Amino acid sequence: MDVTIYDVAKAANVSMATVSRVMNGNPNVKPETRKRVQDVIKELNYRPNAVARGLASKKTTTIGVVIPDISDTYYSELTRGIEDVAKMYQYNIILTNSDKKLDKELELINDMSSKQVDGLLFMGDELTQAHRTYFEGLKVPVVLAGLLDGKNEIPSVNIDYGQATYDSMKHLLKAGHRKIGLIMGNMRQLILKKYIIPSAEKALSEYQAEFMSHYLYEGDNSYKSGLEATAVFLNMSPATRPTAIFVLNDEMALGVIHGIQDHGLNVPNDFEVLSFEDTKLTRMVRPTLSSVVQPMYDIGAVSMRLLTKLMRKEEIAETQILLPYRIEFRGSTK
């Protein structure tokens, strides 16, 4: 069927080993021989069989990507970053969606193991002991993207969620707000509990503002839940309801803005709204949405870069990477 390394060897009058050397850029080949082999390769349009290669070398140049949902903008931008860097280093990615279901996640990790991936990039909500066990079974490097390992064992790439939250709250507090609604998404629980909420509390307390549980709303990252959260807040009396809202993702934030406007109120005059994601959606609303900029593409790209280093067993200075973030102020804040 297809042309194999053997065909090339025969046509070039060398052994398969030499062809293999040429293919792999091994320097121990006489220039003339190399040239001759390369000519034959071109002529026969030989392309090595990656599967055979993988079996012989135990390297597939394929990495597994386990993601909650590729149709979610957050993850698709992240994935784009992953794939770009993977391509740069000649890796392919096997992509699969977990929907954040633990059993699915574990099964997918096993699938990746069968496929003999050289590394795994994992995204999800939470990291359990089961994950750690399965990762170990993989026997290849794993990097978490946008997800923290509570034990700081598994390499990961994130932003400093706590600091970003603190800065955001601080900004709203400085602007005079004391009643600040906080709409959470189905965000990584650990991040929420360990970083977001404590940091929000800290900022509030510095301004003698109380952390009120009825200003906390648990959304699910959807536009609709932003709308719903707003309804809850607007239902409070004007004296007690929040005057600013900090939302943990853009879709919900859009829901919040529209929810407020649907009630005949104004953003940012009646309510300031600040988001925590910064997809292109931020520029697709009126007023445009202010947001903490989470560099999704970069998180993906840096994760993949880190993974390549791990796979090549290079020395790594720091495996718990925090990328810089900033806050982009647009129309939804004053």
Next chain:
Amino acid sequence: MDVTIYDVAKAANVSMATVSRVMNGNPNVKPETRKRVQDVIKELNYRPNAVARGLASKKTTTIGVVIPDISDTYYSELTRGIEDVAKMYQYNIILTNSDKKLDKELELINDMSSKQVDGLLFMGDELTQAHRTYFEGLKVPVVLAGLLDGKNEIPSVNIDYGQATYDSMKHLLKAGHRKIGLIMGNMRQLILKKYIIPSAEKALSEYQAEFMSHYLYEGDNSYKSGLEATAVFLNMSPATRPTAIFVLNDEMALGVIHGIQDHGLNVPNDFEVLSFEDTKLTRMVRPTLSSVVQPMYDIGAVSMRLLTKLMRKEEIAETQILLPYRIEFRGSTK
């Protein structure tokens, strides 16, 4: 290192062939033997090496997905459909972005060939002879998703773009509009030239409305280009400018709505806006966006389903599939 089929064979006191049979559900195994082997498999936590399997069987249970850009909602929803069905049939997908660059696309097709994928799902703007040649080199089935083969040779899944355009224009014409702006994206050229434009012309002519080239704007699918297109239209005198705008994707349509509103005009009273995509963005604007519903997820899912049939060499009644569409009327039309 890892437990192999040989370890299982030894532990179960059978030959590797028998273990292989058990793994592959071959019925020619005595129930007791099967049971014994299965027990050992579980006990040893044996998972077959997919790479070795691929080499021996020439089937990798992996399919290639070549897509313009995974961070584009249109494609990410489509990809989700692909992956869900792939998983259902035990296939993994190798995902890669082409950015619609011809040379990249061809190179990626070759990469997929090296990786020995069992099939290919291709998305892009245009299908050239070069594509056809590379597809043939692959020697595995190929399905086009959201892309038509002008020669009707390569299986594909789409909606009837011409009919959808005709219906849309007809709706606007019936509503009394005679000056209708048409904002094109960087859509598949063939589809544009062969289906969209002729169908728009047809509808217009049926209402004695002329097809005016200055009502045609070439956008690039971005929000910004929607804004720009609107500026062009609004620059025309109120007597000659369009009163309705048909836009070929949602992001641009959002730009159009905001462009109009930024000029102090009203949607749908001053301008009706109709889009052609129907991502969740349609519900994330005020007024909400009316749109032709392109079932992206379904296009992906059906493409993948078709590909599985092709890979199994099943009989296929129709390889040029057109999925049903509908128009969802929301706030941007009267």
Next chain:
DNA sequence: TTGAAAGCGCTAACAG
């Protein structure tokens, strides 16, 4: 119903 054995196409010692 089972086993033996020959590959699948390539890499990687090892020897020369």
Next chain:
DNA sequence: CTGTTAGCGCTTTCAA
């Protein structure tokens, strides 16, 4: 600098 050879872990005849 180049060739020989032994696998990589599995599937798949072919015989028994």
